[in-house]
Amino acid sequence: MTGAxxxxxxxxxxxxxxxxLADSVGAIRARGKxxxxxxxxxxxxxxxxxxxxxxxxxxxxxxxxxxxxxSVFVCLLALVFILGLMVLTPTLQGRQVHRLYASQGExxxxxxxxxxxxxxxxxxxxxxxxxxxSRYTETDxxxxxxxxDKNGVGLVVLPKRGLATGDADRLxxxxxxxxxxxxx
Numbered sequence: 001m002t003g004a005x006x007x008x009x010x011x012x013x014x015x016x017x018x019x020x021l022a023d024s025v026g027a028i029r030a031r032g033k034x035x036x037x038x039x040x041x042x043x044x045x046x047x048x049x050x051x052x053x054x055x056x057x058x059x060x061x062x063x064x065x066x067x068x069x070x071s072v073f074v075c076l077l078a079l080v081f082i083l084g085l086m087v088l089t090p091t092l093q094g095r096q097v098h099r100l101y102a103s104q105g106e107x108x109x110x111x112x113x114x115x116x117x118x119x120x121x122x123x124x125x126x127x128x129x130x131x132x133x134s135r136y137t138e139t140d141x142x143x144x145x146x147x148x149d150k151n152g153v154g155l156v157v158l159p160k161r162g163l164a165t166g167d168a169d170r171l172x173x174x175x176x177x178x179x180x181x182x183x184x
Contacts, residue, residue, distance in 0.1 A: 012112040034182035109162070
């Protein structure tokens with residue numbers, strides 16, 4: 001960003017927050033929608049659910065026009081299992097991620113045009129340079145930074161509640177300059 005007199009001005013935004021379970025679950029869900037691997041996983045689950053639903057409907061037309069109850073039961077069980085996995089997997093993964101960070105207390109994160117993201121907590125002092133967190137996605141409550149691989153394995157969760165008033169737009173502007181919005 002260029003300031004008065006053509007002098008380069010580096011923008012930075014600071015966040016302060018205590019990690020919540022909803023942050024981790026929301027980040028996992030957002031990654032699932034924003035990455036090719038996540039969209040593939042969601043698509044396969046949806047196709048499997050539709051297949052189980054189709055099999056369920058077909059089993060109602062058994063021999064002699066009566067339902068094949070064993071097939072109906074198996075198809076219904078498969079449908080419930082598949083839908084349960086689709087709903088529960090992000091929650092279970094989010095719980096694992098949350099357990100790792102919850103014991104650290106308050107996080108202070110600095111997002112800097114020049115440096116990248118610096119996270120500090122009780123036992124954590126890490127800096128992610130921009131090439132490592134080169135993509136992001138946004139939800140109503142979070143900015144989710146992701147590594148450049150197709151799975152978005154590396155995640156940094158930036159809860160909007162940790163921002164000062166008006167800083168969400170500044171943070172979005174930095175992210176738009178330094179990284180690519182995922183899922184486009």
